Amino acid sequence: MSRQEFVRGQQAFVSAPQALGALNNRWALAAPGDFASDVDVLNYALTLEYLEAAFYQQGNAAGLLDGVEKDYLTSIQADEEYHVKALSDTISKLGGTPVAAPGVDFGGAFADRNTYLTTSATFENVGVGAYLGAAGYIKDKAILQAAAGIFGVEARHAAVVANLLNLPAEGGVYKGAFETPISKADVLAAVTPFLSQMSGGMPAGAPETGGGSTAGSDNNTGLFVAGGAALLGAAAYAGHRVSTREASDGIGS
């Protein structure tokens, strides 16, 4: 039986070695050396959260949605902003330096409701897979629990947005009975088109500025240097709008 079959539950009986093999494969996706420390993983996550937060700031500012859709996406934006703040604070607590917010360019994503929501669903599913793919590198159990908690919320976002688009239940709203991890390399490939190297990539719809961390030249633990692009710098938009939710002092605390 292949791992795929196991994952899809097509076998009534799963032997011990089969079950173990399937489970092991879940961790095997991330390449050795992808992350050297918990701070590395958190900075990777922080970059994705910055990207998502900026995406919803711009998308919601574009005024494409009404009614419950607007409510949902407003809530999602607040979640992502919360994640940015929680991750940043946690990295600082651990003695690390949070990566700076990347410059972003979402192209035609905000042309209309459909492109906005479709891009959103893609982002969220990448986020889900990214967290699951990186979780095995987290050593501190409290941080792991918090990261898992963020991962679950990204899964909620993905499912609800897909449902707004009326995508098929299985394969659209749900991605099977088990979430699938995505390797760091694949996550990078997926998000790179949305990254710009210029400070001009600052989102027009960002509600506030000045809240972001500054880029440290010694900070090579984030997504961008690892991805081979010189994307650190500028983009200190980082509107930490967590006013609708209580800000934490950091995850894992």
Next chain:
Amino acid sequence: MANRRIFDGKPVLEFSTGIQRRSFLKYAGLVGVGAGFAVGGGLLTAPAAGAATRTLIDTSDVDILNYALTLEYLESDFYAKGLQAGLLSDRDLELVTPIGDHEKQHVTAVTGAVTAFGGTPVAKPKITYPAGTFDSRDKFLSNASMFEELGVTAYHGQVPLIKDGDVLASAASIAGVESRHAAVIASLINGDPFPNPIEKNASMADILAAVKPLIS
């Protein structure tokens, strides 16, 4: 969680043996909130009031998997009966049918994992539902919503207790799916699909409050 009670707090779970019931209570962390008492021949020591919740003694990954298995059995049975009742149609039906399939697959996968780790999978508990549980779409879905939120918090509560990386990966991949279920069902009943920016963990007290009424 504490103020929400599945099935209005009526018991739905019956275990075939006292040992199984005690096992489930142990896995569920239903131990000594408040006064000290021992379960299952003194395997467990109750935490002092206000003490950290991670005081279960020797809770192995197999124990945690069997705890998850019991919850998955319950969910799987719940959806099978609810879908059988024919309460849903159109998009509701399209969205809930795969959830039933997922829970079945979780039962299979977790059973396999227990065996793989040298444990003995718990048997499916005997489950009975109060009259009226599957009388209407709204009752079915509102109970489903509470079930899913319970499942999400139960999984997240176990994350720091799981020792083996493979078990953790498997549990996480299931937990994410439960999160999708929870959000979708909430949206079907005009609930809040995003109640927290970070999923809650079910503390021992939360689990006690939510699960104890299910056990007869």
